[in-house]
Amino acid sequence: MPSLDDLTRPPGRPPRLLYGGDWNPEQWPEETWAEDVRLMRRAGVNSVTLGVFSWSRLEPAPGAREFGWLDRLMDLTHENGIGVVLATPTSSPPPWLGRLHPETLPRDEDGRTEWWGSRQHFSHSSEAYRRHAAAITEDLAARYAGHPALTMWHINNEYCTHDWGDEAARTFRRWLKARYGTLDALNTAWGTDFWSQRYADWAEVLPPRRAHYLKNPAHVLDFRRYTSDLLLECYRAERDIVRRHTPHLPVTTNFMPFWSGQDGWAWAAEEDLVSVDVYPDPRDPRGGQDNAMIGDLTRSQAGGRPWMVMEQAAGAVNWRDVNHPKPPGLNRLWALQAVAHGADAVCYFQWRQSRQGAERFHSGMLGHAGERGRVFQETVRIGADLARLGPHVAGSRVTTDIAVLHDWHSWWADGPDGAPSRRVDHAGIVRAWHRALFDARLPVSFAHPHHDLTGHRLVLVPHLHLLDDTAIDNLTAYVQGGGTLVCGFLTGVADQDGRVRPGGMDPRLRALLGIDLLQEWWPLDEDERVDCGTFHGTLWSEELTPAAGAETVAAYRGGELDGLPAVLRNGRAWYVSTLPEPDALRELLAAVAREAGTGAVLDGLPEGVEAVRRGELLFLLHHGRDPLTVPLPGRYRDLLTGALSTGTLTLERYGVAVLEETP
Ligand code: GAL
Numbered sequence: 211m212p213s214l215d216d217l218t219r220p221p222g223r224p225p226r227l228l229y230g231g232d233w234n235p236e237q238w239p240e241e242t243w244a245e246d247v248r249l250m251r252r253a254g255v256n257s258v259t260l261g262v263f264s265w266s267r268l269e270p271a272p273g274a275r276e277f278g279w280l281d282r283l284m285d286l287t288h289e290n291g292i293g294v295v296l297a298t299p300t301s302s303p304p305p306w307l308g309r310l311h312p313e314t315l316p317r318d319e320d321g322r323t324e325w326w327g328s329r330q331h332f333s334h335s336s337e338a339y340r341r342h343a344a345a346i347t348e349d350l351a352a353r354y355a356g357h358p359a360l361t362m363w364h365i366n367n368e369y370c371t372h373d374w375g376d377e378a379a380r381t382f383r384r385w386l387k388a389r390y391g392t393l394d395a396l397n398t399a400w401g402t403d404f405w406s407q408r409y410a411d412w413a414e415v416l417p418p419r420r421a422h423y424l425k426n427p428a429h430v431l432d433f434r435r436y437t438s439d440l441l442l443e444c445y446r447a448e449r450d451i452v453r454r455h456t457p458h459l460p461v462t463t464n465f466m467p468f469w470s471g472q473d474g475w476a477w478a479a480e481e482d483l484v485s486v487d488v489y490p491d492p493r494d495p496r497g498g499q500d501n502a503m504i505g506d507l508t509r510s511q512a513g514g515r516p517w518m519v520m521e522q523a524a525g526a527v528n529w530r531d532v533n534h535p536k537p538p539g540l541n542r543l544w545a546l547q548a549v550a551h552g553a554d555a556v557c558y559f560q561w562r563q564s565r566q567g568a569e570r571f572h573s574g575m576l577g578h579a580g581e582r583g584r585v586f587q588e589t590v591r592i593g594a595d596l597a598r599l600g601p602h603v604a605g606s607r608v609t610t611d612i613a614v615l616h617d618w619h620s621w622w623a624d625g626p627d628g629a630p631s632r633r634v635d636h637a638g639i640v641r642a643w644h645r646a647l648f649d650a651r652l653p654v655s656f657a658h659p660h661h662d663l664t665g666h667r668l669v670l671v672p673h674l675h676l677l678d679d680t681a682i683d684n685l686t687a688y689v690q691g692g693g694t695l696v697c698g699f700l701t702g703v704a705d706q707d708g709r710v711r712p713g714g715m716d717p718r719l720r721a722l723l724g725i726d727l728l729q730e731w732w733p734l735d736e737d738e739r740v741d742c743g744t745f746h747g748t749l750w751s752e753e754l755t756p757a758a759g760a761e762t763v764a765a766y767r768g769g770e771l772d773g774l775p776a777v778l779r780n781g782r783a784w785y786v787s788t789l790p791e792p793d794a795l796r797e798l799l800a801a802v803a804r805e806a807g808t809g810a811v812l813d814g815l816p817e818g819v820e821a822v823r824r825g826e827l828l829f830l831l832h833h834g835r836d837p838l839t840v841p842l843p844g845r846y847r848d849l850l851t852g853a854l855s856t857g858t859l860t861l862e863r864y865g866v867a868v869l870e871e872t873p
Contacts, residue, residue: 218600224601231259231521231560250292250561256292258287258292260295303326313377316371317373321374337377348451373417401428486518505553509553514552525541546595611806616656701785722780724757724779734751740766741769742767742777750788752774761778764776819861828871834864839858846869848867
């Protein structure tokens with residue numbers, strides 16, 4: 211299978227990192243193109259993504275083709291040594307498609323149509339949409355298959371649409387028939403005897419549309435599975451077309467960061483390389499951790515291989531309530547941080563900031579201030595940094611002893627409706643656990659609960675409400691085989707249909723974790739904390755009876771749960787029945803990691819400095835504004851500056867050092 215490696219480590223040429231972004235030259239007069247390319251060369255850009263939103267240009271009327279402008283762009287980039295990631299334009303159909311085929315337009319939960327005039331107004335289920343998308347993809351692939359500028363395919367853009375309409379009802383039934391075979395099996399899986407929901411005919415089965423009160427959670431869970439799968443069908447159809455024309459080129463589609471809509475494991479398995487769009491809030495003090503977490507997750511989806519930042523912002527975005535720019539240095543820090551976490555390609559949305567359209571206030575690598583602007587100066591600097599690092603970094607791996615288990619199906623099953631607490635937010639809990647590891651400088655990967663876990667010293671389950679039997683067997687075997695496991699509250703409560711396990715938590719899991727009886731859940735209010743002796747717990751607490759032999763490591767103090775376990779251990783299996791405050795969770799996980807035989811990348815670092823090992827290199831990343839001196843365990847050369855340091859190193863505001871140990 212072709213991969214990112216083929217592009218970043220071309221045989222006979224020095225390894226390099228890809229650098230560039232979405233380029234939308236069709237929005238500009240052609241005179242601008244030469245200027246764009248000149249500035250790209252100045253900035254060291256070696257890769258651009260073309261055509262993401264160009265369907266109405268390429269096919270101005272049904273069946274018409276206008277490729278001349280794209281031909282000229284492909285030639286221009288090639289003449290300038292810039293590779294092209296060519297996008298299929300299918301995420302924004304031209305207005306004529308919706309006019310001629312209104313059934314291509316998706317419907318929301320209330321039956322309202324999503325019209326053209328923005329983007330992503332297509333139904334994954336529409337045959338007309340799929341037919342037209344395939345036709346333009348076919349012609350695009352046929353035309354450019356042999357073009358020397360073409361390096362990679364980018365299918366669609368951030369697949370994220372939903373459809374509750376009639377087209378979707380048809381494919382939902384098709385999907386359910388394939389999953390369950392019979393209506394009886396569906397009725398059993400969904401528990402439709404509750405509230406008289408039993409289906410007598412397939413025609414009665416609909417997407418979970420607006421309803422009077424709480425919906426059937428199993429119905430909602432399957433709709434989310436189905437939506438992910440239907441979008442994946444659309445991706446596969448286009449991927450297979452381009453593969454037929456260019457079997458030697460990698461194919462990707464860009465994920466949104468840590469987003470619930472797609473089963474990220476299933477999707478990544480269908481890609482030659484995994485790419486993601488990353489937009490932490492520059493004002494968020496935890497933005498750097500967010501960036502790290504997306505990197506860890508994407509690298510893990512890629513099976514540990516190098517991955518691609520398909521999009522990030524050089525400055526402000528335009529879709530938050532208040533859109534802050536990136537202060538000087540932050541763009542560079544986060545770009546190099548992605549490389550530290552295993553990225554071999556660092557790209558942006560977008561190259562030149564638009565003057566028109568919905569994103570005219572979204573930053574670009576080349577902003578409205580132009581060539582003399584600060585943002586462009588930083589674009590140039592980052593390009594130079596990446597060019598320096600490429601030969602040392604491209605293709606190398608980040609390895610970790612710790613795995614955090616994550617599964618989209620559990621996320622989907624864990625919705626707030628009808629749950630013990632609306633405050634339990636799946637993503638928030640995973641973030642909190644990742645934060646503890648990030649702050650303790652413990653390198654971490656993510657894994658699916660079915661993955662082979664034996665290579666990890668420590669496996670963490672922050673919050674997997676849904677665990678199927680295979681996952682439970684896997685966790686049990688992992689601990690029996692000598693692994694250390696820490697589970698957060700609400701682990702393994704439900705089976706694959708979202709059905710609560712006997713006793714409120716799977717009995718095999720209870721045996722593993724040393725829980726005799728799970729009596730009651732005691733969720734906490736926003737301003738509520740529980741005293742756990744040496745720390746405070748938030749969000750959640752539990753009334754549980756430990757099994758004989760299990761050790762209560764921390765107990766609730768006072769209140770209804772006085773003396774009951776907040777942290778319980780049963781040999782190498784741990785259970786945390788609350789969400790400890792950040793420092794406490796950090797200390798707890800660091801202590802368990804130590805016992806499991808793993809530790810921080812580097813000890814003694816000042817707060818705010820992150821250390822990551824990639825291959826033989828040590829990245830130090832300073833997430834703060836005040837210069838800092840960092841202790842070093844030896845003598846190192848900084849690949850970015852060439853400077854040698856022994857014993858200590860000074861990091862400037864948002865400073866980065868990429869260190870190679872020298873004798
Ligand atoms: C992404 C999208 C880009 C652009 C960007 C703005 O979600 O793929 O096309 O809209 O956001 O931040």
